[in-house]
Structures are given as structure tokens and as C-alpha cells.
Amino acid sequence: MKKLALHWQILIGMILGVLFGLGMTFIDNGASFVSDWIKPFGTIFVKLLKLIAVPLIIASLVKGISDLKDISKFKNIGLRTMLIYIGTTVIAITVGLVLVNVVQPGEGISEDTIAKLTADYANSEGVQAKIAEASKQRESGPLQFLEDMVPDNAMQAMSNNKAMLQVIFFTIVLGISMLLIGEKKATPLKNFFDSLNEVVLKMVDLIMLTAPFAVFALLANVVVTSNDPDLLLALLKYGATVVGGLLLMVALYMVLISVFTKKNPLWFLKQISPAQLLAFSTSSSAATLPVTMERVEEHIGVDKEVSSFVLPVGATINMDGTSLYQAVAAVFISQALGFDLTFGDQLTIILTALLASIGSAAVPGAGMVMLVIVLESVGFPADKLAIGLALIFAVDRPLDMCRTVINVTGDATVSTLVAKSVGKLGKPHPHNWDEHYDEVK
Ligand code: ASP
Secondary structure (H helix, E strand, O other), X not given: OOOOOHHHHHHHXXXXXXXXXXXXXXXXXXXXXHHHHHHHXXXXXXXXXXXXXXXXXXXXXXXXXXXXXOHHHHHHHHHHHHHHXXXXXXXXXXXXXXXXXXXXXXXXXXXXXXXXXXXXXXOOHHHHHHHHHHHHHHOOOOOHHHHHHOOOOHHHHHOOHHHHHHHHHHHHHHHHHHHHOOHHHHHHHHHHHHHHHHHHHXXXXXXXXXXXXXXXXXXXXXXXXXXXXXXXXXXXXXXXXXXXXXXXXXXXXXXXXXXXXXOOHHHHHHHHHHHHHHHHHHOOHHHHHHHHXXXXXXXXXXXXXXXXXXXHHHHHHOOHXXXXXXXXXXXXXXXXXXXXXXXXXXXXXXXXXXXXXHHOXXXXXXXXXXXXXXXXXXXXXXXXXXXXXXXXXXXXHHHHHHHHHHHHHHHHHHHHHHHHHOOOEOOOOOOOOOOOHHHHO
């Protein structure tokens, strides 16, 4: 029997997880059963993915750089990546702003709903935690991000999943220095990293064998912990505006892929679909990164010289979905609470949402922290911040799942575009987990 493709397996796991979660909401103690006995398997899966992120980035980036025949190529790749990342993010924010101004989701929201959401969430731990975290971010100076990018201890950076940019910085310096000591001297180290890279990619294959079960657990848990369906309905117009914008971004990516790489965009989406489904299930582009890298390199054919740099950097700084959401959410909250935004304010939103999405961590719910900073940039009253966040808190998780898919799709698209533009888009070469199994059976 032909084996079902991975994306179908994952999709079936997701659907069964949702149905199981729904069933459990009708059973006494169903939610705690899911939390005690099902959720841990989802958590273990996410931990496994995060576990290999740092070794994968180091091994593949060193391989990518040390394979370069010409260092100036790297500058080329870097420059193009940054420009396209910024370009797509600005487009995403603009799409969000246009939609939210046309649809006006905040106008239709009743006083009753606002009062209920405020009562339910304004003082909740979740909302207060976001505001507190935002104030920590705000205290930093304008060049703080540059300072943060340079580690003072390589080992410490490698042991901290939040220090992805520091790891990338260290690895780039390492890779370039390897090029500069000449091929003969660099070969032992290069062979070591080549081999490590193969091993970690094999670990991705192994971990992915459990993906269909893990997404079952992750989604069952999302369903049993989700909010009152009535509230979700009241916020339907807002949610639909965000999702509509995200879909437009997918359309844009498809056009870009088709025009610039001449590849069939549906083929492209199919190849990266396991990464998208995991982004949806985990709400974390960082956790999805190993799978995104594997899909883009092996299934799309992007050369490591490009993907090993573009994807990890993208997971940390390129968040088209998040920035679009921040623009829609900021205007929605202003509309609902009667805070007038001028045209200049909306331009300010473009700039701050761009910076905020760069600064957002690639973990669940991070976009909402930076939304506080976007709101503050247009002079939103501080005493109403908690009420503003309360309005959107109930639907944040499902929207987070959707925007993370776009964040990951954006990274995959840009890496493919950059690869094409520097002549590094080759043939797909997928590997199976058991290719060498016979040798060791
Ligand atoms: N969860 C998103 C990500 O990991 C970030 C966010 O928008 O909250 O890409």
C-alpha cells in the first residue's frame, strides 16, 4: 500500500485532535484529562524540535558559508534577504491597514461586548503579563538590538533558545574565518560540521515520524482550553479581517514564486505544507524552524548557502503575519474604544509594526506583547491599554496559529526567491529516515 503523504497524515492528526478535544469538552473533567494525559505528548514534540534548532543552525550555516566559493556572494545574499524581508513586511502591514479601514470591524462592536470582555480579561494574568513584558522591551535604547546580537559568551548563547541571532552571529564569524584559513586547514572542521548537519537533519526526519500524533495532542489541548464560543462570534469580524489579510499574503507569495522562480505555486505550497501545518499547531516559528529548513532544502531545492542563513534569520526577524495582525489589531482596538487615528498615526503604525515584528520573539503570543508598543506609539492612552488588549485576548490563540503559518510561509518564500536570484535554486532531493536502515538493521 502506498504510504499516505506526510501532510495528509498531519492533517488527519489535526482533525482528529480537534474532534477529540470537542468531545472532551462535553465530558466531566475532560479538560483536565487532556491536560494531564494528552498535552504532554504535544509539549514533548515541541521540545524535541527546539532541542535540535541550535545544532541545526550552526551545522548548516557553517556548511553553507564554508561551501561558498566567493565571500562577496554572502554579502549579496544578506543584502537581498534584508531588502525582501523588509519589503514583504511593509506590504503585509499596508494590506492589514487597508483592510481594517475598509471593513471597520471595531465599529460594530457593542458596549455590552466591550464591557464583558473588559470584565473577563482586563485584569487577567494573561493581559497584565503582556503589558509588563512590553514595558521591559520599551526601556531599551535604539541600538539595543545590535548590542543584543553580539554574544559575550558563545557557549551561553548556544544554550539559550532565545539567543538565536547571537548564535547566527557567532556562526557567521566562525564560517568566514574558516574560509580565510584556507581549504586545507579548514577541512577537518568542515567535515565535522557536514556530518553533524546530516545527523541533525536525520533527527528531524525521526521527530517528524511522530508529528501526526503530536499535532493531535496539541490541537486537542487548544480546543479544551479555548474561550467561550459566544465571544469568538462577537469578534468574528475582527478575526475575519486578520485572516482575510493573511490569505491575501499567501496570494502575494504565490504570485512572487510564480513570477520570479517560474515554479508552480501550488507545488511550492504542497512541498512546505508540513511546516505550515506545524506552524499552525505549535504557534511558534522557532519550533517549526528545523522542519522549515528541511522542507525548503530537500523538497524545494534551495541550496544550503542560502537557506541556512535566510531561514533562521527570518524565523527571528521576518514576521509578515504578525505585523499584519499588529496593524489590524491596533486599528481595531482604536475603533472599538473610540480613539481617533489620523493618517499620520497610521503611517506611524507601519513603521512601529515593522520594528515590532522584527522584535517579536518567535514563540506563541509574542505578537501581542509588541502590539502594546505599536499602540503606545500612536499615543493610545495608557489607562486603556488593558481594556484594549482584553478586547482581542479571547481570539488571540487562533489568530496566533494563523499568523504563524504566514510567518513561516513568508520565510520559505523569501529564501526561495533569494536562492533563485543568486542561482542557488536546484533540484529537490528529499531523504527518508530509513535510507541507511538496512546497513544497521
Ligand atoms: N507566534 C508567532 C510566531 O512564532 C509570533 C506571534 O505573532 O505571536 O511566529
